[in-house]
Amino acid sequence: MGQRKVCHHNPNLPKGRPIIFVLGGPGSGKGTQCDRIVRDFGYLHLSAGDLLRDEVKYGTEIGQECEQLMKDGKLVPVEVTLKLIKKAMKENRNSTTGFLIDGFPRAVDQAEVFEKKVGRPKLVVFLDCPREEMEKRLLKRGETSGRSDDNMDTILKRFDTFLLESMPVVKYYDNLQPGLVIKVSSVPPPDDVYKEIYCAILGFRGEMDTDPMCAALHHSDSCDRLSFA
Ligand SMILES: Nc1ncnc2c1ncn2[C@@H]1O[C@H](COP(=O)(O)OP(=O)(O)O)[C@@H](O)[C@H]1O
């Protein structure tokens, strides 16, 4: 598999507590995959969207500032999301073995500021899903999610924001460090999607050979496809 050696070190980051980013379009399955990662690796799951929705729910100043932006499918200022993420990381720095950050960074300038102020992820998972499939999933989720942005009008705006602002983040990390990003199709059933993610995590933990399925993937040529081209 691609090179995963990380030289970057930020003294603010507790040593040995990796950061994983899970990126992908709206409804691509980020939350679904994060549940599985938490189940198997116990990392702290931080969904930027959930952190923001909590602020809206409790009517905080941040919540009031962000509510309309979220309804419009726009990005909230990075100072806001970064503050929420850093606070949660700090509170949990001694009680978790790693940080799983879902749905952030959402734009290249956000990635740059995270790189500078917090550090570099050990792995960036990019969930690749066709737009029609994401749309179908979001409309279905909207029947029960109670989310003010799971409606057709906002979904279209979220897609625009994703393509314009968030997709370049994937390229940013791929350029920054070859092998850092894995691109996984999230069209198959969730457990199948997860297999590749699971192996990539074992990979950076140096535990690839502890799982026969991952070891086979590791020693075959097919592992190249894990790397974002
Ligand atoms: N691989 C998959 N196949 C089919 N449906 C999926 C898959 N992954 C997620 N879903 C469903 O699609 C919807 C969006 O998934 P979710 O994990 O909430 O996405 P995101 O966090 O990226 O917005 C959910 O209703 C979820 O159950």
Ligand SMILES: O=c1ccn([C@@H]2O[C@H](COP(=O)(O)OP(=O)(O)O)[C@@H](O)[C@H]2O)c(=O)[nH]1
């Ligand atoms: O880092 C982030 C994460 C989320 N959002 C906002 O929160 C919404 C919902 O994001 P989430 O990741 O929860 O859902 P997704 O759109 O990926 O399904 C987005 O449309 C943005 O308005 C944001 O601005 N910055």
